[in-house]
Amino acid sequence: MMELTTDLKREMFWTMLLARRLDERAWLLHRQGKIAFHISGIGHEAAQVGAVFALRRGFDWVVPYYRDLALLLGLGYTPRDFMLALMGKRGERTSGARQMPSHWSFKAMNVVSHSSPVATQALHAAGIGLAIKRRGEERIVFTSTGEGSTSEGEWYEAVNWAAVHRLPVVFNVQNNQYAISEPASRQMAVSGAAERACGMGLKGVSVDGMDAPACHRAFLEVFDHVRSGAGPAVIETCVYRITPHSSDDDDRSYRSREEVEHYKQNDCLPRAEKALGLEPELVEELERKAKAMVDDAVAFALSAPDPDGPEAAYPVYAEDVRDA
Amino acid sequence: MPEMTLIEAVRQALDEELARDERVLVIGEDVGRRGGVFRATQGLLEKYGEERVIDSPLAEASIVGVGVGAALYGMRPVCEIQFADFIHMAFNQVVNEAARMCYRSNGEWTLPMVIRAPYGGGIGGGIYHSQSVEAFYAHVPGLKVVIPSNPKDAKGLLKAAIRDPNPVMFFEPKKGYRLIRGEVPEGDYSVPIGPAHVSREGTDLSVFAYGMMHHYALQAAAQAGAEGISVEVVDLRTLLPVDRQSILASVRKTGKALIVHEDNLTGGYGAEVAAILAEEAFGDLDAPVMRLCAPDVPGIPFSHAMQEWVMPNPQKILGAIRRLARF
Numbered sequence: 001m002m003e004l005t006t007d008l009k010r011e012m013f014w015t016m017l018l019a020r021r022l023d024e025r026a027w028l029l030h031r032q033g034k035i036a037f038h039i040s041g042i043g044h045e046a047a048q049v050g051a052v053f054a055l056r057r058g059f060d061w062v063v064p065y066y067r068d069l070a071l072l073l074g075l076g077y078t079p080r081d082f083m084l085a086l087m088g089k090r091g092e093r094t095s096g097a098r099q100m101p102s103h104w105s106f107k108a109m110n111v112v113s114h115s116s117p118v119a120t121q122a123l124h125a126a127g128i129g130l131a132i133k134r135r136g137e138e139r140i141v142f143t144s145t146g147e148g149s150t151s152e153g154e155w156y157e158a159v160n161w162a163a164v165h166r167l168p169v170v171f172n173v174q175n176n177q178y179a180i181s182e183p184a185s186r187q188m189a190v191s192g193a194a195e196r197a198c199g200m201g202l203k204g205v206s207v208d209g210m211d212a213p214a215c216h217r218a219f220l221e222v223f224d225h226v227r228s229g230a231g232p233a234v235i236e237t238c239v240y241r242i243t244p245h246s247s248d249d250d251d252r253s254y255r256s257r258e259e260v261e262h263y264k265q266n267d268c269l270p271r272a273e274k275a276l277g278l279e280p281e282l283v284e285e286l287e288r289k290a291k292a293m294v295d296d297a298v299a300f301a302l303s304a305p306d307p308d309g310p311e312a313a314y315p316v317y318a319e320d321v322r323d324a
Numbered sequence: 325m326p327e328m329t330l331i332e333a334v335r336q337a338l339d340e341e342l343a344r345d346e347r348v349l350v351i352g353e354d355v356g357r358r359g360g361v362f363r364a365t366q367g368l369l370e371k372y373g374e375e376r377v378i379d380s381p382l383a384e385a386s387i388v389g390v391g392v393g394a395a396l397y398g399m400r401p402v403c404e405i406q407f408a409d410f411i412h413m414a415f416n417q418v419v420n421e422a423a424r425m426c427y428r429s430n431g432e433w434t435l436p437m438v439i440r441a442p443y444g445g446g447i448g449g450g451i452y453h454s455q456s457v458e459a460f461y462a463h464v465p466g467l468k469v470v471i472p473s474n475p476k477d478a479k480g481l482l483k484a485a486i487r488d489p490n491p492v493m494f495f496e497p498k499k500g501y502r503l504i505r506g507e508v509p510e511g512d513y514s515v516p517i518g519p520a521h522v523s524r525e526g527t528d529l530s531v532f533a534y535g536m537m538h539h540y541a542l543q544a545a546a547q548a549g550a551e552g553i554s555v556e557v558v559d560l561r562t563l564l565p566v567d568r569q570s571i572l573a574s575v576r577k578t579g580k581a582l583i584v585h586e587d588n589l590t591g592g593y594g595a596e597v598a599a600i601l602a603e604e605a606f607g608d609l610d611a612p613v614m615r616l617c618a619p620d621v622p623g624i625p626f627s628h629a630m631q632e633w634v635m636p637n638p639q640k641i642l643g644a645i646r647r648l649a650r651f
Contacts, residue, residue: 061397096430105429112396113429115420123386123417127393127401134349134375134399154416157386164381314431316465318489321431 004213009276012053012212014286016045019070020269021290022082023243025298026101030247034302035086039102040243041067043210044174046268047237049074050207050215051172054223055142061110061132063125063143065118066102067174071144075109079293083301090307097307119149122158122171129167129232140226144172147236148179150196151187162232163202169232170222171197174209176241181254197234209237210268213275242267328508331501333475334364334440337482338402340512342372345400348486351378351391352404352440361406362442362501384410388417388439392425395437400486408443408495409455422491423466438485442498443471444536444586446635451623454631456587461493462563462596468492468517469564473538475506477561480515488517497535504539518562520570526556529580529611529648532571532597534560537584537636544641553649563593571597572605579610582648586636589617611651616644 004012019041026038041048044067052074055062064071069082081093088097094105094113105113112128114121125143132139149155150173162169173193177184190196197204203225207218215237222233240263244251251260273283314320328336341348350365350372356379359366369377380387384405391401405411411418418439426434445454462469468490472478478496485492497504523538524545533541538559545555558574560567575581581601583594594615601613616636618624624634 063393094430094432095428098430099428103428105432107429107432113425113433115424115428117416117420120389120416120421123389124393124396124421126386127390127395128397129393130378130390131394131397131399153383154385154389157381157383158389160381160383161386161390315426317468318426318431318434318436321426321434 004216004276008053010278010282012049012216013272013276013278015049015052015070015074016212016269016272017286018079018290018293019045019048019073021294022079022297023069025294026086027243027247029086029298037100037247038086039066039246041069043176043240043242043263043268045070046212046272047174047209047215047239050212050237051142051219054216054219058109060139061112061128061141063112063114063121063128063141064104065114065121065144065146065149066116067146068104068144069102072104072106072111075106075111077104077106079297080300083297084304087301087304088306089301089304091304096311119145119152119155122155123161125169125171126158126161126167129162129169130165132168133165138227140168140170140223142170142172144174146179147173147175147177147184147193148182148187150193159197159200159202159232159234163200166229166231168226168229170226171232171234173234173236174239175236176239178241178245178255180245180249192238193236194234202231203233205233206236206238209239210266210271211275212268212272239268240266325507325509327505328475329502330472330475330478330496330504331362331364333479333508334482334496335366336508337479337486338365338368339371341483341486342368342376347398347400349376349378349394349399349401350404351380351387351401353380353382353387353406355379355404360404362498364404384413385417388414388422391437391439392417392421392435395435396433400436402438402440402486405439405441407453408441408457409452411441411457415460418461418467418491418493419464423464426490427466434489435491436489438482438492438494440494440496442501443495444497444499445624445631446499446536448626448628448631449624450626454624456585458495458563459587459591459593462593466491467564468562469495470517470562471495471497471535472561473497473500473535473559474504475508477515479508480513481517481561484514484517487514492517495535499536500539518565518567520561520567521559522556522570522574523559524555524557526554527578528554529582529645530556530558530574530578531582531584531641531645532558532560533584534563537586540636540638541584541641543638544645547638547642548645548649553645555645566596566600568600568604571600575601575605576608579608580648580651581609582614582616582644584616584636584641586618588620589615590620592617611648614644614648616641
């Protein structure tokens, strides 16, 4: 197994930290009435950096879902991009402020646009895998969802397609134990998403999603497997959604504070600091850098103009696409 | 020019586009070894291989969703839904994903893809093998919706659809697959998506139709002509984007409009044509706009007698033409 270099350890931790501080600032901005909506990835960061730093970034394809802030930062999405999206401002990178925040698209890094209905993008990943296989390329497709999405017919259809056609697709299920209010036990009668793969003829792996180095190792192994042509895989990263589902949710109505506190004790960020062996001085320096970047991004986005209303008329068709 | 059936024209278009552009893929149920249940893809697997003519699992959402993914990667998939009645399972992939991809990514991602489906009744197919679904999709910005009525258009419009940079819904009148024959130009050609076609010139009234109903409208118009009624027939061909100018030009000439479709009346495509005429040709109309459509029942029954009662046909269209001419 490949040892993590010092640079990579630092990069992984930095990406987790930046995602966390951006996410926390989003909640603050929401409480201040400065943004209308936020959907959080707090608690998912270790799993996401484990995945993104095991990918061949810019070569492999990524079909993400709305909690993937750390994953996107690992691909070059910036704090300014994120704040423009939260505020729906002109120049927003993924949709020109047409979509809600955290609905990614980043063509330069092979990140595909996705919608709000869950698991629909799993089929797109299968189609991309089909095209990659047809071209005989070495790329793989990474696609992510929550565990609630594995109840959707389209998720099964996608996993089944990939298994039948031996497509180079990795289906990551970020099992954070809740689909809004419903616990995972209301989504599946088996112990986890990896077990769901067993009956469909593909590799299924489950990993502690709070453990960044463990996630990285697991993803490297799964990506190698899939890249070798051995067929697709499901990899479940077991995490915990520390925040409510979104800024419109109140999780006190369906889970205890004790439960949330219990999982906060296992928070992936301090765990990563230890597991990756970062010096306290370095962590302090990175914290200062993160705060400065988040402050800059907020100021930048606050001062950015809104899009013009009539921009809503375009681009409905490919013929309407204009150079931004 | 060689004469062929509508289904042969569809097959030729697929064959020639597969040969012309290696990015073109055919995806659907039974499209490979079986050559399609209507034989639209007969012989294509042998010619182009199973990596390009792909027998899908029996899951309609996946046929469209996998097509979306392949198109994102630069392929030009032609997805076949075996019967339009089964496309509802793929509605989310068409409407939420394919149609909105360009807009929601601010043009970063576009989807050159075609979704083909045989539609329409009169073939003893009952409630779930006879449906007309065009009105659902003609309501959705981001899609183009095309329905050919004859072999020449079927081939030319399908080629245009495959070459189009947007998702195109291509609905084929299955009753006409072998019934409708016609001359098809030799060599490569396409028929542009968008323009309607005046298939019969006339002065007394205009009939707007598409697909099988256009075929019937021509028959009814010929009979009306023998009775001294001069009927102009407009084949709409593309429902989205709608060709307003052709619709308005015809009614400015004749002053009367009859719209015919086999989809049921309420919220059907004819309502849009009627609204265009009400808004933009009010002063040109000499009679109320008339619609002849299937009644508002949930489907076309299996019983032949009930099927015939529900479906418009040349006699019913002729009756409507006579009523409108007398107004």
